[in-house]
Amino acid sequence: MSVAPLQALSVDELRRRSSTKWRRYPDDVLPLFVAETDYPLAPAITARLTEAVGLGDTGYTPPDPGIRDAFAQFALRRFGWEVDPARVRSTCDVMMGVVEILRVVTNPGDRVIVTPPVYPPFYDCVREVGAEPETVPLVDTGDAWELDLLGIEAALAGGARAVLLCNPHNPTGTAHARESLAALADLAAGFGAAVISDEIHAPLVQPGASFTPFLAASETAAKVGFAVTSASKAFNLAGLKCAVMVTAGDETAKIVADMPDEVEWRTGLFGALAGVAALSPESDAYLDSLLAALDENRRLLADLLAEHLPAARYRIPDAGYLAWVDLTDLGWGDNPAVKILREAKVALHFGPYFGAEGAGHVRINFACAPEVLREAITRIGALAAS
CATH class of the missing domain: 3.90.1150.10 (Aspartate Aminotransferase, domain 1)
Known part of the structure; x- marks a missing residue:
């Protein structure tokens, strides 16, 4: 229909x-x-925020505003991706989540691979933690854009410590293939590097295309990867400030769990309320x-x-x-x-x-x-x- x-x-x-x-x-x-x-x-968002304003519900964000469970249920329902809610932690926005992960997995002076043309704040976020972006441009095959896996391998062999991935890609709108993501994970594991995947555009993949969450691309991807995402792009909630950091491996989960409480405190209450409504079946x-x-x-x-x-x-x-x-x-x-x-x-x-x-x-x-x-x-x- x-x-x-x-x-x-x-x-x-x-x-x-x-x-x-x-x-x-x-x-x-x-x-x-x-x-x-x-x-x-979305009507469910309007209703939830209207209710909160009417109640004067404008205080601090609680330890569990419901966004972890809402995201896990959304991921299963929309992507067929099983996410452990215990391995979901919220923060202010996607780029802040990226920065906080980069702080842990890189040291000042390290190089982080980015795949241009790419969302401009990627460069700033890498530099914010004292690292340097190393560009490995996407390959235009004439029919599509693809990750340059040979170029990424060379950069990792040369000492790059992390890959900042955009999946789906901004600005090309590319939903990277599962095989490409799995190969990227293998490269990262082989060189002891991390992959941080910005997946904010994932809810907007068209039905005729296929979205593969990086952490679901392979067992190796689950071990080396971090996903950072939000309902903000699909549901126009950027001003409300709520994103989630998702992990699937024991070591990566510990990295996010050990982050200072302030990282989570930065989650906006209205962002969390709106995010839960956006990710619900009602929306x-x-x-x-x-x-x-x-x-x-x-x-x-x-x-x-x-x-x-x-x-x-x-x-x-x-x-x-x-x-x-x-x-x-x-x-x-x-x-x-x-x-x-x-x-x-x-x-x-x-x-x-x-x-x-x-x-x-x-x-x-x-x-x-x-x-x-x-x-x-x-x-x-x-x-x-x-």
Whole structure:
């Protein structure tokens, strides 16, 4: 049975929001840059937060706000992944969880492998702990992006101590294959390295694609890996601050369990309450409807680019609502989003921020109303035709 796509809010309604997406630029700019969605909250989240506000329930986050069990049940229900709730610990957000794990598994001066083009904060998080990012770019096969396992092996052989993985990948939307993840785990184990997998986009993998949690890729992956994730990307909860760190091996579980209490205290109470509501079965229909809307938009974007920007190169993503688009052939320089913002009044994410491999590229957030996406690409197309 087909699922009705979720309807986005109107631009007039969205401009009443106070978040970055709607306050960063003037009202004449269409914002398709930062990873916020334009949809209403899931009803279960609205109900839970409304109840909390009515009660004045704004105190400290309790030791067990329910997020561990909610995540384990969600993982089993949506991914077929068995997670031990005792090996789930919450913190403020995904990047904070990544930093705290890196603090333990690396030493200052160590190198950490990142796979560009990749989410810009990865570089900052590695440097925050005194380590240095070592880039091993994804391989473009012509049909898909894949991990460069030979390049990762060479970096590990050269002394890199950890791999910071994005699964599904931001900005390409790639859901990495189980075989590739298992091979990565074998490499990490062979060189005594850790793998930290950011899986925040996992709930947004389209039904036609296959998501493999890194910790479930193999027995070896369960031993060498850490997963850090959140309901915030799929359910638009970034401002509420709640993520989970997940482990499956005895040694990795001890590393997370031994972290200072303050790491967990940073979890926002509203983030935990909203996260539990988001991950509950009550919100599954909302998530399915969101996926249907994103499926329509990822395909609409392909049609719009073919019509208005035929020189653009775009591969429909497996997951998420972020499109990685190569505009090199338009001749708009290494950072075409600057010209697009200035002359077309459309805000896209700057490609070079994702690494040197982002030159000539933009990232487009298509979690919006179809008419907003259509207007944005029409504006950019008019700029190309001028």
